[in-house]
Amino acid sequence: MKYELDNNEKNEITQWAASNHKNRLKITLATPEHEQTPFFEAFCNALEEASPDIDIKINKDSNLKLPAIILNENITFHAVPRGKIFSSFIAPPSPSFSPRTIENINKIEIPVELKLYIANMCPHCPGVVSTILPLAAASKHINLSIIDGTLFVDQASKDNVMSAPCLILDNDFRWTGSVTQEEVTDMIANRDISSLSTSSLRSILEEGKAELIAAEMTKQNIIFPGFTGLLLHEIWSVRLGAMVVVEELAEKNPDLALKICPKLLQHFDDSDIPTKGDILYALGESGDLSVKDKIVKLMTKITIPDLIEAAQEAIEAIEERNRT
Numbered sequence: 295m296k297y298e299l300d301n302n303e304k305n306e307i308t309q310w311a312a313s314n315h316k317n318r319l320k321i322t323l324a325t326p327e328h329e330q331t332p333f334f335e336a337f338c339n340a341l342e343e344a345s346p347d348i349d350i351k352i353n354k355d356s357n358l359k360l361p362a363i364i365l366n367e368n369i370t371f372h373a374v375p376r377g378k379i380f381s382s383f384i385a386p387p388s389p390s391f392s393p394r395t396i397e398n399i400n401k402i403e404i405p406v407e408l409k410l411y412i413a414n415m416c417p418h419c420p421g422v423v424s425t426i427l428p429l430a431a432a433s434k435h436i437n438l439s440i441i442d443g444t445l446f447v448d449q450a451s452k453d454n455v456m457s458a459p460c461l462i463l464d465n466d467f468r469w470t471g472s473v474t475q476e477e478v479t480d481m482i483a484n485r486d487i488s489s490l491s492t493s494s495l496r497s498i499l500e501e502g503k504a505e506l507i508a509a510e511m512t513k514q515n516i517i518f519p520g521f522t523g524l525l526l527h528e529i530w531s532v533r534l535g536a537m538v539v540v541e542e543l544a545e546k547n548p549d550l551a552l553k554i555c556p557k558l559l560q561h562f563d564d565s566d567i568p569t570k571g572d573i574l575y576a577l578g579e580s581g582d583l584s585v586k587d588k589i590v591k592l593m594t595k596i597t598i599p600d601l602i603e604a605a606q607e608a609i610e611a612i613e614e615r616n617r618t
Contacts, residue, residue, distance in 0.1 A: 295333065295335070296336055296491035296495060297333070297337045297340040300404065301333065301343075302491065302549065303344075303384075304344055304375075305342045305543065306380060306384050307341070307345050307348075307384060307443075308487065309385075310345075310348050310384050310385045310495050311347050313370045313385075314385075317347075318347050318349055319349070320346045320349045320592060321338065321341070321348060321349065321351070321363055322351045322352075322363075323351070323352050324361060324363075325351065325352060325361060325521045326356060326358055326359055327329065328359070330360070330446070332376065333361075333374060333445075333612040334361040335345040337363075338363065339373045344552035348392055349396075354460055356377055356382075360441075360449065363375075368428055368435075368438060369427070369438050370438070370440070371440045372441040372446060373381065373412060373441060373442035374442070378413065378424075378504065379420050379423050380396035382420065382423050382427055384422045385422050385427055386427055386428065386436050388428075392475070392476060394480075395475045395476050395479050396431075398482065399432055399433050399483075401483040402433050402479075403433045403496030404435065404490070405436075405439050405498055406463065406464060406482050407439075407464050407465065407494045408429075408438045408439070408463060408543060409461070410422065410426055410438065410439070410441065410460070410462075411442075411443045411453070411455045411458050411461075411462075412427075412441070412444050413444045413458035413459075414442065415423075415556055416458045418458075418459055418471060418472060419458055419459045420472060421472065422439065424460075425474070425475055426473070427440075428475075429479065436482070439496055443458055443460075444454055446553050448498065453465070453538055457470060459474055461478070463481060463485075464489070464490055464491045464493075464494045465493065467492040487510050487518070488510070488518050489519075492520040493524075494528070495507060495514070495518065495520050495521060495581075496532055499535035502531075504538040504542065505539075506537055508539045508542035508546070511539075511550065512543065512546060512547045512550060515547075516550075517554055517557075521539070521554075522557045524539075525537070525554070525558060525572065525573070525576055526569060526573075528569075532552060534572075536576075537572060537575060537579070540554060540576045540579050540580055541579055544579045549581070551579070552582055552585070554576065555577055555581050555585045556589075558573045558574075559577070559588055559592075561573070561590065567598060567600075570601055571600060571601060571604045574604040574607075575607075578607060578608030578610075583612065583616055584613040585612065586609050588606075589609055592605060593605050593606075
């Protein structure tokens with residue numbers, strides 16, 4: 295497949311290169327097995343052919359399920375930018391924030407997930423991209439994914455997106471149509487951490503802030519709804535980070551840690567073998583004697599040696615805790 299940049303896009307690259315002669319544009323292309331991946335590869339090939347100042351790094355091992363053009367760690371295009379959006383992509387607009395927006399950005403300490411759905415030929419999408427992109431450029435805590443809903447229809451359907459542009463905050467609050475930087479940053483800066491989605495909590499873990507999640511759950515004396523999803527996550531490193539939170543809770547607030555157990559037991563049968571092993575570990579760390587009895591019942595259905603060993607270790611951990 296070959297992608298042809300139009301004359302306007304070639305001129306944009308030429309102008310960018312002339313004004314940024316000391317700065318190369320470094321892009322990471324994530325190439326999972328997906329029917330749209332060749333389209334993204336062809337676009338990136340065209341970029342490299344258009345300018346020697348554009349470097350493309352291929353990442354075949356990304357955890358992303360959709361092909362992506364990654365500008366930096368917190369800005370991802372699940373879209374091939376065209377037209378006016380290409381202008382924002384190749385030469386992001388210089389930020390011109392209001393005092394209120396600056397204040398809000400400075401208050402953001404907890405990672406936030408923003409998904410911006412766009413569509414080809416959408417008249418309002420370029421304006422929203424140019425509004426939101428500078429926010430992510432200004433704060434490493436704003437993780438922005440720009441998704442072409444016409445390319446990834448299943449993903450748009452999963453997120454209940456019916457029209458574009460559509461901006462989604464933490465898989466919860468959304469704006470359809472035009473938005474302002476002030477209203478978006480107002481919502482981000484004043485959100486309650488307990489309402490964060492699993493993906494946003496994952497971002498906190500990946501910043502090495504497991505203790506923050508444990509401290510906030512202890513402060514509010516609740517297990518955040520999105521936290522269970524971390525313990526059941528398909529990626530092992532995410533589950534590992536969540537188990538650090540469980541260990542912290544079990545040590546400092548065992549009564550709260552115990553509240554995790556019913557949800558883990560509920561999902562045990564539906565989980566894969568590695569996740570079952572991690573569930574058993576978490577139960578051992580946080581459970582009481584009543585949880586021990588439930589693990590004993592689970593063992594009557596477990597035939598895999600590694601899981602039997604994990605269950606025995608969980609029981610021993612609970613018994614040891616109750617002897618002291």
